[in-house]
Amino acid sequence: MAQFTKKDLVSSNLMTNFLFASVHLFTEAALEKEAQRIQASSAASPPTPTSETSATTASTAPAAAITNMATAQPPPDVLRKLENMGFCVGRRLIERQTRDDPPKRLENNMSIMRYICKDFWPLAFDHGASRLRTNHRGIFVIEDATFRFIEAIGPMEGINDKDAILKYLFYPCGLLRGALASLGVACIVDANVDALPVVQFHVQVAPMMPST
Numbered sequence: 001m002a003q004f005t006k007k008d009l010v011s012s013n014l015m016t017n018f019l020f021a022s023v024h025l026f027t028e029a030a031l032e033k034e035a036q037r038i039q040a041s042s043a044a045s046p047p048t049p050t051s052e053t054s055a056t057t058a059s060t061a062p063a064a065a066i067t068n069m070a071t072a073q074p075p076p077d078v079l080r081k082l083e084n085m086g087f088c089v090g091r092r093l094i095e096r097q098t099r100d101d102p103p104k105r106l107e108n109n110m111s112i113m114r115y116i117c118k119d120f121w122p123l124a125f126d127h128g129a130s131r132l133r134t135n136h137r138g139i140f141v142i143e144d145a146t147f148r149f150i151e152a153i154g155p156m157e158g159i160n161d162k163d164a165i166l167k168y169l170f171y172p173c174g175l176l177r178g179a180l181a182s183l184g185v186a187c188i189v190d191a192n193v194d195a196l197p198v199v200q201f202h203v204q205v206a207p208m209m210p211s212t
Contacts, residue, residue: 079170086174094179113140140203147199162193
């Protein structure tokens, strides 16, 4: 029987929470948009279609609906809500981790980012970050070569994977921003995808003031 560590269970719970919250919010937004479209269409009172037209529309509607839901960009308030959910989870995770295993010598932004890559990433995403880069002017790039959160979202025929994936990165961006906030780092986090499943997280932070 397989034995699961505490970190495995945390990562599994995060994955479940992320997928459930994302799909729920995106589905609600898509259904609301579709309801508005139908209402507007009904108000316009289009001509009654012929039986041949009706059959064609009925056969293509499900595929079109799936494509639209996969690629449509949700309203800003939905994405903001998802990012805030990740932020709250990230704060709680890092607070619990640092309480159980206090980090040593987090004296500047670089040491904090290394801690995030080495210690926080395995807790949240079940493996360490692949690469950390910086321009030494407050911009850090964390690269994950096999980002598990998007591996769970399979490819869809006829749909550009990047278009379907980008909206799912708001939650992990919030997760990272929340973790850094708990370590005293205010920042802006966004993500981009050049080639799946590689994801790059861009973290823009203000330089830490030297202690006096």
